[in-house]
Amino acid sequence: MLTARGWWLLVSALFLTGVGVAISIRHGGLLAIAGFSLLTWLMIEAVQFHVRLRWTSKQLNLSRQIRDEHSAVNTLWTHRSFEVEVRVQSSSRLPSPYVIAEDRLPFGVELQGEASPAGTTITRYQPATIRYRIRCHSPGTIRFEGVRLRFADLQGFFFHETFIRQPLEFPVLPSLKSVDSHQRTKKRHNMLLPPGIHHLRRAGSGSELLDLRDYRPGDPPKMIAWKASARKDKLITKEFESEVPVRCTLFVDCSQAMRLGPPGRNSLSRVIEIAATATQAALSNRDQVGLVLFDEAERSYLAPKRGQRHLMDVLRRLGSVAKLPPTAPTGDMRPLLEIAHAFAHEVYPDLLQKDINHLPWWVPILYPRPEWLRKLTLTDAVMPWWRRFSPSEWREMDLRKRLSVVLAWQQGIAPGGLAQLLEDDALFMESLQRFLTDHRIPFPVPLYDWRGNYVFADPLKIDQLSEALVATVRRARDNELFVIFADLFEHGPHLEPLRNAVKVALGRHHRVLLVAPWNPDFPPPGEAQARPKRDDDVIGLLRQATIERYHRAFEFVRKEFGRLGVQVVCAQSSEPTELILERMEQLRLGGIRR
């Protein structure tokens, strides 16, 4: 591609040559010769640039390494700094044109300082190397798409942009926090139980005496309390306490409603932060922690265990769901189209080039989409022919067609799928959302459908949670703690299955704690909310109404589960983590005689 600078010189050289030839009869060929020489120079530069570009750009490859202070790593941690090193190498014998290599920073990652310069000519023996430091603020997964390359000749007359795609995903785990715990992790006296084992006031095979009872046939003779038997003149059997580990199972809601909001600042991120802290605290006490992740469609179960490997497994699972964006079946296509096109232009510039992917200008004029496939606007109703010549309509059609080609290629849709994407809005929206989700790009979703119903209040989530809770109770052994992190605010009439499941858990002497996610922009329950300063502040009034509605929904959930003896806390405060640890402490101490 000729740059503006190149065009200026080309036009000037053509002008010089043309004038030189025109006046050559009277003035001689001085200008014509100079013009021809300049044109020859431009031609030499063009050939040199294009040959080197085409020959080398296909043979460039990429290697990436992320390091901490010591060595290369495959897993990142929040609030820690890592060095990224990217090398672009060539296997071609020809050197490349001058290239500016730039690594595309994943979404939600902070660049620390400046990147090292990476402008060079890449040869077989001289790669382009980029080094920089990054820091992640929220758990999840970060995705490095690849490296943007901008080629130019040394005069800046020719330019070509491409992108070496090498998508690599790295999990970002919540950072390990030093949890202030009063629990012992070392066994100090022989009288004490091994770390992680606790007394339970139920008959078992422990060493502490729980009770004496009448002898039943089948009781082992060694359990007979001879002195008590002699005193009572009948056989008495000793019962010992159980010695069991304390188990805690975390139920984390990863449904669409939890993913709403900017990644890293939504309800899911906060909940994951609490869950990760509680897990680390419990595992540091050698207690066992299990995890259930659920959404509207599916759930996954990780049995309670202890150990460092299990901790990593839990954190990895939490990280894998932390940055999932929400998706909606319907919505406004235009903002998504703009976001996706801006991204595709950055990462797929080679597939958007006009020579392999373009929309003939006359197609929207001759074959516009019929009204029954479009959202009819007022302009359409007044001047139905106007939209055929509307620039915005044409641009949208152009963006959609060129993106459809990329989507069809990226998602492996069959060749006829391109036409289908152009005609079917629902399919195109679904495809577009999947494209953005795959690349971890956040995008806006509508909260309410055309009837005004909240889109993300899916009762299937309650069913999934109830079934998961009952299944976990079935697997549970002794008294366990079940901590439910779930958004139940919009599910008022559909909470019955969950209430029943909670009753089952309580009936089996387990403890249940409900942590309700909270919008970080809203004041927590019990805190006074600021009223709008003016009566005509519509946004302020709407915000106030929303907050009041939110508080009412929280109160409703608290009352509903309070009746069952389940405490409901808000995730926004620092209360949940402490409360979980306190409940586990109660479970630990529950069996010890004072």
Add this chain to the structure above:
Amino acid sequence: MKPSQAAEPDATPDLPSIVRYYVFIGAMSLFVLWFALLERGFDLFSLVPVGLGALGMAPALIPKSWRSMRVLRGAPTTLLAIGVIFTIVILEILFSPGRVSRSDFFRMTDLLLVTGLIGYFVCQFRVVTLTGNLVPIDDRPRADRLGGDEPESRNGVTAKPRELLHLAWLAPVCMIAGQLLWQWVLQSEKWDAEAGIVRLGISTEWWRLYVLIWILAVTGLLLTGAIALLRWHRLTRAEAEVLAQETLWNETRSEQRRIHRWLAWMHRKHARKKGILP
């Protein structure tokens, strides 16, 4: 991520040595150009294009520490360089003494002028890329930079003095090519009736212009054709797949459109029945 290098290539106030070399060679080329213009008989006017050229190179010499002169560093140097061409054209039209000798083949003035021009333009534009911006600025907002790209200059540290050797063969090659092409235009006038080619009564001026257009058109066609062929030959797998899909869509656009509009209508009908759509 921010651009991989800052707008100004060196943090040190001193110029990279390669810039000094280019400024020196550019100044020498301007001197040669001035000599050629004097030889052509432009006298004092010959200083006009040379002065424009010198102004184009001067901003590169302003130290970065002189903050008050920052405005001059952003001077439109490309336009000043292009202005050199236009002033030479104007001087030639207005003040040229006319044809000096009958032969135009390898005259000293032509050789000096071409050497000076090529040398100056190479140095001028390379200095611009070393101190200004190398690639066009993409000002569309990005996730990590809302103002778009920052100006990217060439990294002066990685520039090697051996690239100056490029000039050693470039100027003579361009000079010889210019002479040969001009001779081709002149020789075409001699394709008269004796050789069986009729000029159809076209005057010599117009004939030369037609020949020029023919040369440019044929060269342009050959060049763009060769570059396009090279592009097709070196397509990546992804580009080839996209091209195949595009071709299929172009060939069967009407039929596919008809089928998929009916399918889309059916999907909408189902969605309406389910209450998903109004």
